[in-house]
Amino acid sequence: MTRSDKTSERLVLEPEMCVDWQGEKPRPPASKPMGTGPTIERQAGRIPPAPATVQAKDGAAFHKRVSEPDIAGALGATIRRIWANILGVLLFSGVSNMLVLAIPIYLFQISDRVLTSRSIDTLVMLTVVIVGAVLLQVVFDAIRRGMLLRSSVDISARLGAPILSAAARASLQSAGQEYQTLGDLQQVRSFLVSGTLLSLLDLPFAPLFILAIFLVHPHLGLMVLTTAVLLMAIAMMNQRATAKSFAEANRHLSRANLHLDSMMRNSQIINALAMIPEAVTIWGRDAASSMTAQVRAQDRNIAFAGASRAVRLLTQVGLLGWGAYLALHGEITGGMVIAASIIAGRALAPIEGAIEGWNHVLLSRAAYGRISALLKSSPLNQQRLKLPHPEGRLDVERLLYVPNGTKRVVLNAITFSLNPGASLAIVGNSGAGKTTLGKMLVGSILPTSGSVRLDLMDLRNWDQRQLGQCIGYLPQDVQLFPGTIKDNIARMRPDARDEEIYQAAVLADVHDMIAKLPEGYETIVAADGSPLSGGQKQRIGLARAFFGGPRLVVLDEPNSNLDTAGDRALSRAMALAKKDGITMIVVTQKYQLLQDVDNIMLLADGQIAAFGARDQMLERLASRKPPPGNQPPAMARPPQAQAPQAHVQPQAQQPQAAPPQAGPGRQPATPPAPEAGR
């Protein structure tokens, strides 16, 4: 059954899905040919391959290309459409501008023809023609505004998803400020429906009006031409005087928005610790700086806009005065003077409009620049070859991580390998780099140098969508999406099948816990995770990690919120995952979990201090004596445990790798790569 996104729809549990996972029914062998995408039910032949996987001729399961936003292509296609629309608008603007001439011509005809000839017929005929022209002008003006409105909706509809996708991807290497590019889209959208753009589109017709005034009288034409040049000079000075301040205002506004985002995320802690004044002050500092810069820029803008309006009005006064003088000398008629003044107003209005809205032009240009840069540089533009479903071999080679903008070496010379189905616990003191390494193993942060390979392919070269479907990850700070439990387990995929959701829940051993909730799988989870407890959230996160038959699962402190029952369920889940051949890495500070893994890595100051098989490592860790005054052991061990005490004292600055075995054809790295089998 395929799920819909209706939350009321119940998860359907088929009778044959109710397998005794404790071993009453025979389980298939853990080792399988490459690419069979082994999940428990799929191996038993009960569930057909997930729709995102297609069978290749040799039986290997290849990933089907799922719909991906065409990032750079979307920008190009949208811009072409917008330009085509703008050309259409320009055409309507041309006709509309021509029709605007109807009123001055009407005035001219009335004063110079009708009043002198006293012909009522001429007056009626002229009025009928002019009324038609005015109505047509109004209709054309409405059409061009409607076209621009549709363009603005079009740009949002076409670029929203690509921008969000590219921003999500770009946030891998930043603090997530790329998400603000969606605000830039809003800026561009509002520019498309602004009066400023209409003024700019009217601008190409200004020379025609000036020409018409030249035809009335060259003196008047020259006056208008001089004014137009003067207004353009004012526009340029305006740009120079305001650009810096507007950019500064924008920068501060972005920072204020980032603070706002973080306030929204941390609203509970802000309230609990009575931090509202501090949080508001931090936001207010940037908001105030933004407003100060904006006021500075707007003050200058207002001054320049005032100057340009004064120049235009004075020109119209001058035209009337000088026109009257010319009329007195019989060079032109009175009607021509009035018509010339009206046409001059029409010729200069777009220049003035462009000056007034220049800030809008600058902001929109900068916003478009950011949109374009984000979309064009997005790694999502590169289509990757779809590979067979991986087996889960992990090779980590000489990882170095120095976070952007810092000189701190968080991870250094990390080299190791895991065979498919092997499990590894990463232990070490707080700040040793365990979480960072875990994130790097699932590709959620990129190394400064070195590589993480899944089935020999560097994570950066995997198709991102396919990679995500082959990987399970439980972060230290589990966050659930607003929606039902089944939506969350299914990673919010609308096409997820109930069998797959149930299967992940069983594999993570959380089905019993979910079954006890009043609404079961349909329990709605809020953005803050309520009504689930911290431990329940963690267990749902575990099921989400196991959803879809991943081949590599990284669990970061998976039992930090679990009670004894939860701990036992986690152990069972790890045992099931092991039987299923999933390569598993657990970042932990707790002793119990070490019993469920094959290998242990001790991380100290971002380097591998020791690595080896579990029992050997437990002995080795137990034999280490903490130096006087040093930190207490990093492992929290249950008092009744029989296994040797594991003191983790990462004193070694030089990695002491356990028996290194470079893989076939691979150069041993420095330090030599420990390879762990099952």
Ligand SMILES: Nc1ncnc2c1ncn2[C@@H]1O[C@H](COP(=O)(O)OP(=O)(O)OP(=O)(O)O)[C@@H](O)[C@H]1O
């Ligand atoms: N983006 C970053 N910028 C600066 N420092 C960072 C960054 N990411 C990690 N670090 C630093 O790297 C160190 C290792 O962090 P990490 O979270 O990996 O430690 P950990 O071993 O998981 O600790 P814990 O057990 O407390 O979770 C920390 O000192 C942290 O401050």
